Amino acid sequence: MSVFSPAPQEAGRLRPSVACDTGGALSGFRCIRSVGGIEEYRLAANGLRVLFMEARAAPVALLMLTYEVGSRHETDGFKGASHMIEHLMFKGSARFNRQLGTSIFDLLHPVGAQTNATTWLDRTNYFNLVPVSHLEIAADVEADRMRNLRIAPADLEAERTVVLNEHDMYAGDPLERLNQAVWGAAFRDHPYGHPVLGTRDDILGLTREHLFEHYNRYYWPDNATLTVIGDVDRKRTFDLVRRHFEPLPSANRSFETDHGAEPGPHGExxxxxxxxxxxxxxxxxxxxxxxxxxxxxxxxxxxxxxxxxxxxxxxxxxxxxxxxxxxxxxxxxxxxxxxxxxxxxxxxxxxxxxxxxxxxxxxxxxxxxxxxxxxxxxxxxxxxxxxxxxxxxxxxxxxxxxxxxxxxxxxxxxxxxxxxxxxxxxxxxxxxxxxxxxxxxxxxxxxxxxxxxxxx
Missing domain, CATH: 3.30.830.10 (Metalloenzyme, LuxS/M16 peptidase-like)
Incomplete structure (x- = not known):
């Protein structure tokens, strides 16, 4: 996804944390700990981890979902699946799509939101910076596409072209090629040695079935962390998180791969x-x-x-x-x-x-x-x-x-x-x-x- 310029952000210090509040407004959440002004909770219904931090310098809120899936979780023949799904997550979900007149960008951009996503070795993240009065829109969108991604054949082909162009751009950068060659040599038996964007052949070969298999393995509340930071009201924030995310089921299984550390060392x-x-x-x-x-x-x-x-x-x-x-x-x-x-x-x-x-x-x-x-x-x-x-x-x-x-x-x-x-x-x-x-x-x-x- 393209990078948007940041909106005016707080220039001052972030407020220290308060003690975890497990009663009243936070019913349904289990407090885990509070460290450095950041509070950690678990949504009891499905295991979603929630990080909450107040920052009062500007009337904005940041809502981010981090899924613990990246290129490390891909296998030969399907390299690039995590990044392709990242792109397709912006094309539509059950309730938010162009056909219904509710595309993600059409909803978020008119209210001044900035929305983007990135994929890396161990994770994929989606973040939305919104005026605090529109935080619920971002939460609604993220909850719906967590379990209700739509992959229309035309959208897949359009994004395949975009991703191939991105792949070719990086492949044409000499320093990127050097860095990838070094990582590939250092990690011969571990997926850290694979390109995050995948290989060209694998990108060309990804099907809707491949992508849904990957999505349905990793896109679950108990494999995600929801982070909310900003000028937010505690009760309202946890109410909306519970309202939108509590109905989602958990996978209730391990998400880890079989890959441990790279064997070796191999020698120079x-x-x-x-x-x-x-x-x-x-x-x-x-x-x-x-x-x-x-x-x-x-x-x-x-x-x-x-x-x-x-x-x-x-x-x-x-x-x-x-x-x-x-x-x-x-x-x-x-x-x-x-x-x-x-x-x-x-x-x-x-x-x-x-x-x-x-x-x-x-x-x-x-x-x-x-x-x-x-x-x-x-x-x-x-x-x-x-x-x-x-x-x-x-x-x-x-x-x-x-x-x-x-x-x-x-x-x-x-x-x-x-x-x-x-x-x-x-x-x-x-x-x-x-x-x-x-x-x-x-x-x-x-x-x-x-x-x-x-x-x-």
């Missing part, structure tokens, strides 16, 4: 993507723990020490020397073990192996000698600042919660600053020794044709 893997006229790129990717692990926090700070700012470990040997124009690091916080990636955009000399060696040497030095307290404090300050400034408004908060839900623990969002603060210099050196080793490494080069990445 190498991939090269060749592309004429593109600047060179070097990517180092190490297999790491799942996103809820405390080790992921230490690796995130290690990445900051390694690549962030002029005082980082690689700035002088890469940027000052002209070998590269910059370096970046990231860690994927996923339900299963993912990747810690360090990458660099090369300078005009296209010295792939020299840049790779600088990155490897810097990581090896942290394995041997660790980082200083000053470096760690600087990384913590930068990371904490980024966390706080990225939480401005209901949409930003919801989308970060979305990733925490997908990784298996929504409270990791609320506890993020405390978790970062708890990391020690010993933790950073330990995770470097445990995870940033050649046996867990995949190296990727984006190079000119004929160079094969082996440019000194």
């Amino acid at each position: 893997q190498r991939v090269v993507v060749e592309q004429e006229g593109q600047p060179g790129w070097v990517m180092l990717a190490y297999r790491t723990p799942d996103g809820s692990s405390a080790d992921a926090d230490a690796l995130e700070l290690l990445g900051s020490v390694l690549t962030c700012g002029k005082l980082s470990r690689v700035y002088r040997p890469l940027v000052v020397t002209g070998l590269a124009t910059g370096a970046w690091s990231s860690i994927s916080r996923l339900r299963h073990p993912g990747l810690f990636q360090v990458q660099s955009l090369l300078g005009s000399d296209q010295a792939h192996l020299r840049v790779e060696q600088v990155l490897r040497d810097a990581i090896a030095d942290i394995r041997r000698h660790g980082v200083s307290q000053q470096e760690l404090d600087r990384a913590k300050g930068r990371t904490r600042g980024n966390l706080l400034t990225s939480r401005d408004g209901p949409v930003a908060v919801a989308l970060q919660l979305n990733e925490a839900i997908a990784a298996g623990d929504w409270t990791s969002y609320a506890a993020a600053t405390d978790r970062i603060a708890a990391v020690t210099v010993a933790d950073v050196q330990r995770v470097a020794r445990d995870y940033l080793i050649d046996a867990r490494l995949t190296v990727g080069h984006l190079a000119q044709p004929g160079h094969g990445g082996a440019v000194q």
Whole structure:
């Protein structure tokens, strides 16, 4: 789906949570916990998880449904099913469709709503930012399409064309191709190695029967989290959630796949993507723990020490020397073990192996000698600042919660600053020794044709 510009959002602080209220207006809900201003409930009738947060800075509300289904849940021959369903969810449901004159966009856009959806490895989410007076419309739409999706043959073919164009756009992006090649090499036996959009052949082969089978396996209240954030009245919010979602049945079964962690490690893997006229790129990717692990926090700070700012470990040997124009690091916080990636955009000399060696040497030095307290404090300050400034408004908060839900623990969002603060210099050196080793490494080069990445 296309990305809409955000509406005016709150610029101030989010209100702290109040104690869970399990009586009166919240009849039918079971309070689970309250963490960091966010309250968690379960709708007793069907297991729907509800996260509720008040934010009074503007008269808007964010309603989001996160389904725990993504490309990880797909099998060979059906890759791309999750993303295709995401598109088709906007074409119509039993009560909201063009034929009845009640299409989703025709109902939501005239009231100033922004609605969108995304698909990723572990989840698919649908979110609606609406004037608070129209929150019920969004709830009604999401409840109906949770169990009553319509897939008209003409709609499937129209969206197949859209999805194929999206697939081809990404397939034509050299850096996307490099990233996919690295993930594919790192995860040979796990669906994290598959493209989220699917393969072209599988997209072409998806049928209504395939898609309904996938939809009917995963689109249930007890496989979903409903998040409501904004200038909302507690009683009205829980009344409407109960009214629209309580009639839906639960699947009452496990939704997990048989895929555990990738076997291995496999030993060092190498991939090269060749592309004429593109600047060179070097990517180092190490297999790491799942996103809820405390080790992921230490690796995130290690990445900051390694690549962030002029005082980082690689700035002088890469940027000052002209070998590269910059370096970046990231860690994927996923339900299963993912990747810690360090990458660099090369300078005009296209010295792939020299840049790779600088990155490897810097990581090896942290394995041997660790980082200083000053470096760690600087990384913590930068990371904490980024966390706080990225939480401005209901949409930003919801989308970060979305990733925490997908990784298996929504409270990791609320506890993020405390978790970062708890990391020690010993933790950073330990995770470097445990995870940033050649046996867990995949190296990727984006190079000119004929160079094969082996440019000194």
